[in-house]
Amino acid sequence: MSVPTLLTRVPSDVARGGGTLRLYGPGDIDHLDPAACHASTGELVRLFSRQFVTYEPQQDLRNWQAGAPVPDLAVEVPSTYNMGLGASQRSYVLHLRPEVLWDTTPVRPVTAHDFVRGFKRMGNPVMRSPVLTYFTSTIRGMSDFCAGFDAAVPRTNATAEHVAAYQNAHEIPGVFALDDETLVIEVVRPTLDFVHMLALPCASAAPAEYDAYVPGSLELRLNLRSNGPYRVAYYVPGKELTLEQNPAWRRESDPVRRLYVAHIEITVEKASPGEIDAKIDAGEADLGWGSPSARRRLDPQTPVSYALDPYLVFNVARGSRALSDVRVRRAIAAVIDKAALADVCRRTADVDVRVAGSIIPPNNDAHDDLICADVPDPERARALLAEAGYADGLTLIAGYRERDTEPDVARSYAADLEQVGIAVRLVRLDDDAAEWDVMARSWSADWTNLNGRVFLQSLFETGGSANDGGYSSPVVDELIRRALEAAVEQPEKANAAWRDVERRVLDEVVVVPLLFRAPAVPRRRSDRVRNAFPVPAYGYAYDIATLWLDATEEE
Amino acid sequence: MVASRVVTETVSVYLPDRPSPLEERRGSLRSASWDSIQELFALEPGAIHLNTGTVGVMPHAVIDVHDQVTREWSGGLMDIYRPTIFTDYRAAIGRAHGVDEDEIVISHNATEGIARVINGLDLHSGDEVIATSHECYSVLSNFNLVRNRFGISLKVLTPPSGYHVTAEEIVELFEQAITPRTKVLAFSAITLWTGTMMPVRELCELAQRHGLVTVVDGALLPGMLHCNLRSLGADFIACSGSKYQCGPLGTGILYVRNKVFPEHNPLPLPTLWPIISTWYPMVGSTPPRSTTSIASYNIGDHLQIAGSASIARGAALAKASEMWDEIGRDRIERRIMDLGDYARERILERFGEDAVYSPCADARLRSPLIAFNPFRRPADAWNVKKVMALTERLAAEHKIWIRWTEFDVPHSPHQHYAARVCTHIFNDHAQIDRAIAVLAGVAEEI
Numbered sequence A: 001m002s003v004p005t006l007l008t009r010v011p012s013d014v015a016r017g018g019g020t021l022r023l024y025g026p027g028d029i030d031h032l033d034p035a036a037c038h039a040s041t042g043e044l045v046r047l048f049s050r051q052f053v054t055y056e057p058q059q060d061l062r063n064w065q066a067g068a069p070v071p072d073l074a075v076e077v078p079s080t081y082n083m084g085l086g087a088s089q090r091s092y093v094l095h096l097r098p099e100v101l102w103d104t105t106p107v108r109p110v111t112a113h114d115f116v117r118g119f120k121r122m123g124n125p126v127m128r129s130p131v132l133t134y135f136t137s138t139i140r141g142m143s144d145f146c147a148g149f150d151a152a153v154p155r156t157n158a159t160a161e162h163v164a165a166y167q168n169a170h171e172i173p174g175v176f177a178l179d180d181e182t183l184v185i186e187v188v189r190p191t192l193d194f195v196h197m198l199a200l201p202c203a204s205a206a207p208a209e210y211d212a213y214v215p216g217s218l219e220l221r222l223n224l225r226s227n228g229p230y231r232v233a234y235y236v237p238g239k240e241l242t243l244e245q246n247p248a249w250r251r252e253s254d255p256v257r258r259l260y261v262a263h264i265e266i267t268v269e270k271a272s273p274g275e276i277d278a279k280i281d282a283g284e285a286d287l288g289w290g291s292p293s294a295r296r297r298l299d300p301q302t303p304v305s306y307a308l309d310p311y312l313v314f315n316v317a318r319g320s321r322a323l324s325d326v327r328v329r330r331a332i333a334a335v336i337d338k339a340a341l342a343d344v345c346r347r348t349a350d351v352d353v354r355v356a357g358s359i360i361p362p363n364n365d366a367h368d369d370l371i372c373a374d375v376p377d378p379e380r381a382r383a384l385l386a387e388a389g390y391a392d393g394l395t396l397i398a399g400y401r402e403r404d405t406e407p408d409v410a411r412s413y414a415a416d417l418e419q420v421g422i423a424v425r426l427v428r429l430d431d432d433a434a435e436w437d438v439m440a441r442s443w444s445a446d447w448t449n450l451n452g453r454v455f456l457q458s459l460f461e462t463g464g465s466a467n468d469g470g471y472s473s474p475v476v477d478e479l480i481r482r483a484l485e486a487a488v489e490q491p492e493k494a495n496a497a498w499r500d501v502e503r504r505v506l507d508e509v510v511v512v513p514l515l516f517r518a519p520a521v522p523r524r525r526s527d528r529v530r531n532a533f534p535v536p537a538y539g540y541a542y543d544i545a546t547l548w549l550d551a552t553e554e555e
Numbered sequence B: 001m002v003a004s005r006v007v008t009e010t011v012s013v014y015l016p017d018r019p020s021p022l023e024e025r026r027g028s029l030r031s032a033s034w035d036s037i038q039e040l041f042a043l044e045p046g047a048i049h050l051n052t053g054t055v056g057v058m059p060h061a062v063i064d065v066h067d068q069v070t071r072e073w074s075g076g077l078m079d080i081y082r083p084t085i086f087t088d089y090r091a092a093i094g095r096a097h098g099v100d101e102d103e104i105v106i107s108h109n110a111t112e113g114i115a116r117v118i119n120g121l122d123l124h125s126g127d128e129v130i131a132t133s134h135e136c137y138s139v140l141s142n143f144n145l146v147r148n149r150f151g152i153s154l155k156v157l158t159p160p161s162g163y164h165v166t167a168e169e170i171v172e173l174f175e176q177a178i179t180p181r182t183k184v185l186a187f188s189a190i191t192l193w194t195g196t197m198m199p200v201r202e203l204c205e206l207a208q209r210h211g212l213v214t215v216v217d218g219a220l221l222p223g224m225l226h227c228n229l230r231s232l233g234a235d236f237i238a239c240s241g242s243k244y245q246c247g248p249l250g251t252g253i254l255y256v257r258n259k260v261f262p263e264h265n266p267l268p269l270p271t272l273w274p275i276i277s278t279w280y281p282m283v284g285s286t287p288p289r290s291t292t293s294i295a296s297y298n299i300g301d302h303l304q305i306a307g308s309a310s311i312a313r314g315a316a317l318a319k320a321s322e323m324w325d326e327i328g329r330d331r332i333e334r335r336i337m338d339l340g341d342y343a344r345e346r347i348l349e350r351f352g353e354d355a356v357y358s359p360c361a362d363a364r365l366r367s368p369l370i371a372f373n374p375f376r377r378p379a380d381a382w383n384v385k386k387v388m389a390l391t392e393r394l395a396a397e398h399k400i401w402i403r404w405t406e407f408d409v410p411h412s413p414h415q416h417y418a419a420r421v422c423t424h425i426f427n428d429h430a431q432i433d434r435a436i437a438v439l440a441g442v443a444e445e446i
Helices: A040-048 A112-122 A132-136 A140-152 A160-169 A192-200 A208-212 A218-222 A275-279 A326-335 A338-349 A380-389 A406-418 A453-460 A474-486 A491-507 B021-025 B034-038 B060-073 B087-095 B110-120 B138-150 B167-177 B202-208 B301-306 B311-327 B329-351 B378-382 B385-397 B430-446
Strands: A020-025 A091-095 A177-180 A181-188 A229-234 A240-243 A263-268 A307-314 A353-355 A394-400 A422-428 A439-442 A511-514 A515-517 B003-007 B012-016 B104-107 B128-131 B153-157 B180-187 B213-217 B236-240 B252-256 B367-371 B403-408 B414-421
Touching: A020 A132, A020 A275, A020 B087, A040 A229, A040 A240, A112 A132, A112 A160, A112 A177, A112 A181, A112 A208, A112 B003, A132 A140, A132 A453, A140 A160, A160 A208, A160 A453, A192 A229, A208 B012, A208 B087, A218 B301, A229 A263, A275 A338, A307 A326, A307 A406, A326 A380, A326 A406, A326 A511, A338 A353, A338 A406, A338 A515, A394 A406, A406 A422, A406 A439, A439 A453, A453 A474, A474 A491, B003 B236, B012 B378, B060 B311, B104 B138, B104 B301, B110 B213, B110 B236, B110 B252, B128 B138, B138 B153, B138 B180, B138 B213, B167 B180, B167 B202, B180 B202, B202 B213, B252 B301, B311 B329, B329 B414, B329 B430, B378 B385, B378 B414, B385 B403, B385 B430, B414 B430
Parallel strands: A020 A263, A394 A422, A394 A439, B128 B153, B128 B180, B180 B213, B213 B236
Antiparallel strands: A091 A181, A177 A181, A229 A240, A240 A263, A307 A439, A307 A511, A307 A515, A353 A515, B003 B012, B104 B252, B236 B252, B367 B414, B403 B414
């Protein structure tokens, strides 16, 4: 599957098939199990694992419908007016599109029972979706189902038999198939953003074949089944992934995706944003992977959803004991020079960032422009540390991954902490088992409309898979529950409820919001990539399923 | 065909020279057999229409009036505004329902009526409204709008359903929900989902004891019950003209209490802002509302006069109402309820007490709408596909028109779905027998 590196382009405004789309960079290609995938891998997973609803690429991000779900595997986006949502607003009826097939031998239709299995797999304790709490707090009985899963199946050394046995012997009361073509999902309260949840890659169908593999395992990734336009053809974990066209996919059963590019090839390498750009500019790659940069500055009037990127997480559950003292966390928050950090990011990655004072970034529901970041105050930090009994300093392990700006960010805040006597040992995180006390992470919106929950519930609810520091507070959990209840109120009230959550976690310094980062849109791409438009819910990545490549003279 | 001109005070109506079946029977409708009355309706031959809860069937004479008035007013240079006050029609319809012209509005449908009332209520932030989850979307949608607009709170109760429900249970449910902040009770006279004849008078008395405004969705009332709207004790009753009254689609009747009869409702008249009006003064305001049985102004006019309107729909609705008066509304009510009772008995025989969502034991709550789970498995009550398939097959294969409904059931996590049949005077016992038998057979196959 070699591709010439020097291509003579024949521009084509007419859609054409063929060619290999080449992606290059340090991004993730290993979270391919739909049940556990999130963020960047979502844009890949949707190529072989379709959802009930999804999003279309957008030519104009100012379009009010830019973030609205459209039907995918479901015949319609469920609503009261198409009999897809009961009058109580708590019962969704999803009618599956006919002729959507798995690439099994022989091919067979995707059924509502596959979705039941998919929702159960989402709750597996071995490798869970980072956004599982969206579902456990919403679907009737899913929380208990997952608790039972936890009790029945060990998190480590679980076998496929363990997982399948629990899944096949237990039901989520609020998720049931009426027949092969119809699924009912009952929610515990009217949930205005539920259709967005249905668009998440983790809300995918799962074929019975998946019962033979441990969720997220290499074996599973090597045996993925597809109901989308592409399927995995070649995979070396952490290094290379090639997708090829899925012969079982039918254009007439997919209202959103197309099938132009013959192959999609992702090469994973440690590379700085500048190195990725150089590859693209030289025609050696078509798109970046894992460290996107923009082709040009976006019109500031375009309402794009910023990410919280980065924020500093404290490992309060398993890290240094010092971090359980809010005064220590406040000291750390007080000494970090966010403006300097912003300069570092701009310098190393040419990204559009602004200093963050709050958790919810601009252009997301409940963002508060009035919350401003404090300026660094080392004196106050020292006083707080002394008050907490750490006048002589302490040592923390700062974890980072070799990706994007993470190493530079870690070095920057480590230097700030050392000013006040906090020694920082930088540790590269190669696996989940590595120990760390603090870590800079990022979080972007899973959807862009009605998205009050996406930052606060994921990061701060007890047991949340994206709650990396293991923070747990009954008060915050209750505030989150109230905010979910208030979501049906008018926007001011709903947003106020989320701001109550935000205020509380800011006061507790559960994390330190560092920067807000504008999405890279439109993303840098090679000249031969045509019809490339971003999908807001996928971090404004181009929709790979609808773009095509110019022909080369050789072709 | 030469047209003769029939002049009414409101509008000239051309009617054909040929006497209509109604005209032929004029004077004899009161004693006409139900078989002959069935012939008045423009029903598809062989069809069994058991879905009047959604839409009724117009009599031929109503269609004729609608057609003729439309023709008369097309392309003319006549004053199109004055006739749309519908003064005589409102007076006649009001008389049929025990009220006066100033208390009646001919609206476009029950939804428009309910929307104009809900949005016209003088509600403020902090006020509370109590409604039920068994209301029409139009009620819940408009109260949600007002909630978002003014900051009121909306408390939605799920009323009990099933064979053994009593009126006392329902009243108790509402009474328990009332708080010092409650300002409005909103409920249906007959719920469209389960066909529960709500204890309207008792609920209105409850509201009066607490000084509350009552908003009643009476979509199914006119044409079904021989009732005095005023004596129900409500402040507002929004009705359909095209369901049991069998007027054209796009007609409704709105009752607005405009004077105080202490024996019916001693509370002061509630403030109503007549939204959608060209009669509300452009300067100044309306007179103070009456505190006696004499109106201080015609609030019906304020609501009725709202720009140009279809004159034909008012004439046709008035014609339907006139026919009901001639047949006898008391007689119609008895017939509809008799047929409803008959259908209920057949349904109970076939499907059993547990399958029925409509109240049965308490005669006060029975209506001619009966909702039930037509399938053997109780779990099929939350299988919308089956009930959809049932209604579609009945229509397509047997020309039997029923409807499926959806609603909450207390203490059940599921949205329940039911088959619903409604009886009217254009039905008969044989139709009901056949429909229930076929329905049971198709349900069994599904």
